[in-house]
Amino acid sequence: MEPGLWPLLVFAFFLTHGLSAQEQHAPNITDLTFKNMDFAMDLYRKISTHHDSNIFFSPLSVSTAFTVLLLGTGGATRDQILKGLNLAQLEKDNSGELISELFQHLLTNITQDGTFKLQQATALFVGMDVHVDVAFSTQINQYFGADICNVDFGKPKVATETINEYVGKHTGNKVKEILITTEPLTKLMLINTIFFQGGWELPFNPNNTENARFYVDKYKIVQVPMMFKEDKFYMATDENLKVKVLRLSYLGGTAMLIVLPNRDVDYTEIDEEITAAKILHWNKKMVKVKLEVQLPKFKMEQSYAMQKILPDLGIGNIFQDTANLTRLSMEAGLKVSEVCQTVIEVDERGTTAAAATTVGITAYSLPRTFIVNRPFFFFIYHELTNSLLFMGRVIDPTKK
Incomplete structure (x- = not known):
């Protein structure tokens, strides 16, 4: 999917939700x-x-x-x-x-x-x-x-x-x-x-998208269109959980968190560990760094x-x-x-309203990499309220 556009949707019937308030104050x-x-x-x-x-x-x-x-x-x-x-x-x-x-x-x-x-x-x-x-x-x-x-x-x-x-x-x-x-x-x-x-705040250039390997597991490798962007992004590293976290902002106050387990960590080991407290902690730990980001398109x-x-x-x-x-x-x-x-559809596409900005990279400041070429989790949320709008995991981006 081209960078930045998320159509999403739907529900038939009744779905769920969870909350609780601290007893000391009125729920908010x-x-x-x-x-x-x-x-x-x-x-x-x-x-x-x-x-x-x-x-x-x-x-x-x-x-x-x-x-x-x-x-x-x-x-x-x-x-x-x-x-x-x-x-x-x-x-x-x-x-x-x-x-x-x-x-x-x-x-x-x-x-x-x-x-x-x-x-x-x-x-x-x-x-x-x-x-x-x-x-x-x-x-x-x-x-x-x-x-x-x-x-x-x-x-x-x-x-x-x-x-x-x-x-x-x-x-x-x-x-x-x-x-x-x-x-x-x-x-x-x-x-x-x-x-x-x-639309992405920092859109990907479709001309830089190339097929690349995505490692579904130890035995299965698929070819996917991999988007590429070199710029300054917010990211965090959780050494205890053995994951890296990347924040990709949309225009207008929403963002996507990409949670990528380390190469030697199976995504199933992370399933039980991701909580609201973890997500908020990652956001607080975010630092802005020069990154080379590679993210697969998927629906x-x-x-x-x-x-x-x-x-x-x-x-x-x-x-x-x-x-x-x-x-x-x-x-x-x-x-x-x-x-x-x-x-029905999760589709990330570039938007004509969003202008790409080229950041010069000097020889003494080479970017780190954040290559999403193995199973990962993603969370789309509203930044002001920390409300989780959508979430999921991608095991094989070639499968709908």
């Missing part, structure tokens, strides 16, 4: 984003137990969807979500509105700078015979600007087209088919979409059956007949029958 955005990072890593680790390939998802989209859902739950269903998402310490009055307010403030902070493009939308699609509680519909509109749309799930083709059209509209048509079909017995579906697009399409993953985090009741969604609707038998998160 810092508490929210810190615990969301840790939840993201918990979710990542559960996803990674299902396969050993590339992974990519949006913790922010997961968090938003479940926070919307939280407003409609009660009893054990609500307790499981709060605990599973690590939100329990933020919940003070059992109304859920404090958590919703924090998300509202967070999303406002993230989107107030128009230099980069971040679009997020939430919609609840309900069957024609389902009556949604007025208080619930008012709250999700107030805090999330969420839409409630009636859909005839008894006509799967029409329902599918309606939902796909909504998703396409809110993702710049980057996601055109989040659903292939819907089940006639579906009662409700919560959709959260997110689309991010940002990904990922889909996860969250109903198979979330029970491992203690969120299982919502998928069963005993689900308590009485604050959403008094309709009997409501439950989440399917949860899927789909990331």
Whole structure:
């Protein structure tokens, strides 16, 4: 992918999020984003137990969807979500509105700078015979600007087209088919979409991109288009964890962290060690150095059956007949029958608005190298709030 542009997106249904606040003070955005990072890593680790390939998802989209859902739950269903998402310490009055307010403030902070493009939308699609509680519909509109749309799930083709059209509209048509079909017995579906697009602050020159080796493991080597940039970048080295960390900034206050294990370290050894505290510590340790950066272009399409993953985090009741969604609707038998998160495209491209700057390199100041030619982790985050927008790992950049 050409440097700097990240389309991303999507979610069908309910996704997750984690947070907690320190007991000494009223919960704030810092508490929210810190615990969301840790939840993201918990979710990542559960996803990674299902396969050993590339992974990519949006913790922010997961968090938003479940926070919307939280407003409609009660009893054990609500307790499981709060605990599973690590939100329990933020919940003070059992109304859920404090958590919703924090998300509202967070999303406002993230989107107030128009230099980069971040679009997020939430919609609840309900069957024609389902009556949604007025208080619930008012709250999700107030805090999330969420839409409630009636859909005839008894006509799967029409329902599918309606939902796909909504998703396409809110993702710049980057996601055109989040659903292939819907089940006639579906009662409700919560959709959260997110689309991010940002140009590199220091764009790569496409003319410098050349095929190079990427070492998937000891036995597999693939050829990938490798981007090249020589400039001053922020980086850090973690000797204990045996990784190097590079920060690539986007225009407008977002950035990507590349976490690259040392050559003699398998990425699976790092899985259990990355935490919110680690990520924030790396950012504080960053120093600006002259670097020769080589980064592969890559695209990904990922889909996860969250109903198979979330029970491992203690969120299982919502998928069963005993689900308590009485604050959403008094309709009997409501439950989440399917949860899927789909990331259709991750595409990094150069932008014409960003001008490349050439930095002269003198003979006595040769640059260090940061060559991403083996499995690595990446995190895209909003710098002001430290909110994690997207994260993933790249095992083989030639695979979507």
